[in-house]
Amino acid sequence: MSKNTFGIARWVLAGVAIAVAVIFLLQQRQGDIDVSYGESPSSDYEEGESGELSDHTVPSTDEMVRQVQAEPVVRLPGASAKWNRQWLREHVDTAGVRLLFAPPGLDEQETERVLAVVEDDSIADAPFDLVTVTGTKVRGGPYTAAADDIDGFQRQFAAGDVTGLLAAVITGMRDAGDPPTAPGLTWREPTSAELGTVTADLERDRLHVADGATLSDVPGNAANAFPDTEPMIVALPQQDTGRPVPDYAPALAERFPDTPVVVLYGNYVDYAGPYRDQFYEVATAGVYGMLGDRISRYDYPQDNVLFAWLNKVTDIRYAGLFDRPLPYQPFDPLKVTLPALPFVFAACVLGVIVLSVTALRRRPSHGRPPTVRLAALSALSVEVSGLTTEASNPSLTRAITHLDAARERDGSAVGRRAAHNLLDKAEHELAETARLIERSDYEPRHYTAGWGV
């Protein structure tokens, strides 16, 4: 029974060892090893590949210097930034400040030409301070202004309004303390006619692109940012500062409940819908904080801005906000156990070896031919036969029966083992005989010791 169990355990262990070794070897990949010095897989970015350059250009530096010296405010063709001249005069000391407005989306040489105007000797020595505005990027002396709250982002990117930024740069240059806060955009309810046009488009293909907007299509990452419901997207052109802006997002969210509604005003992204409180300000501040510099200087299409904003929303979603369990990635048990397989294999081999050794460990004499034991025990039985009494006779007779049977076994492995088993029984009976005749010197253990058994 136990011998059988040992045998089965040995085979099971050997099978497991082979299976483990095969699995381990099959998982060793060797094809994708690249033996060379690494080359960066990134592709060089060519300026203008994302459509951020505009068709506008600027005149030569000398020409711009001449214009700035001639007039206090120079607007180069294509310049789009707007500012509230009246408010600025009322709140900031603008005496001796000259403004140069350049169009957005200039390439590298054109940008350098604009920067060279400030450093031109005749401007540096002039009795006025020059503030340049490229797109909506405001620079003056060593100062650069950037919006840092939602109101500021709305003014700069939804309306192209740089009044607040101008105020910040000018007060900075004059060391005049904290700049005043410029008035924000004013909002109004959209009229039912406006809402009707947008709603009809959204119901048809969840996208509305107004005249003048530059969005071409829904970016591919929209499904990552809003996996539950496909978002509805409204793209509007840059707004006018002077007039109240129709506030589409809340109205559309009311019209389409539980649907993410994204409204683009120029390069500003507004949102209404599920989880707004949890991510909107973080995402918007993140996008314009990191990319505001480029978005303001260049003429990016709305596709790029929306793509960046949706990416940020996706990041926040995977950071664990949104009250929703993170998408769980079940681990691959094979990958996890792979490092342990060599040890499992070694343990199986060890087990097989131990069990094999246990199976081999029998009485050492049993491996040899039984002739010596047979001769010794036969001689003992002859010697004892003269001493036996009626009580001890049966055991001697039984011993002789076993000895006779052992003698007739052949020399094969099976026969040898059977002979040894019979001799064990004979030895047992002879020990009984020795005990009965009270002669411990005829104990087979002692008697056969001299025979080298």
Next chain:
Amino acid sequence: MIWLIGGLVLIGAGVVSAYLPRLRAHAARKRAAWATAKAAIAAAGVSRDACAADVPEARRLLAEAEALSGGPDAARTATELAERADRLWQEACDE
């Protein structure tokens, strides 16, 4: 045709070469097991003859052992039965 015959011969040779040693080993095991059983039955007979008392249970067991025939498993069963009968007779004698 030659392939068929060759294949059959090959398979036949394989079967025979695998089966013959098995048969031989089985026969050897059977012989050895029956020799052990015969010795045990003979030893039980000795105990029976040496014992004055009659033990019906032992007699039944020995008769059963003597009646058995078959392969090595049957021989082992016979050996066990004979040894039990032997022990019963020896215990009956010792009392």
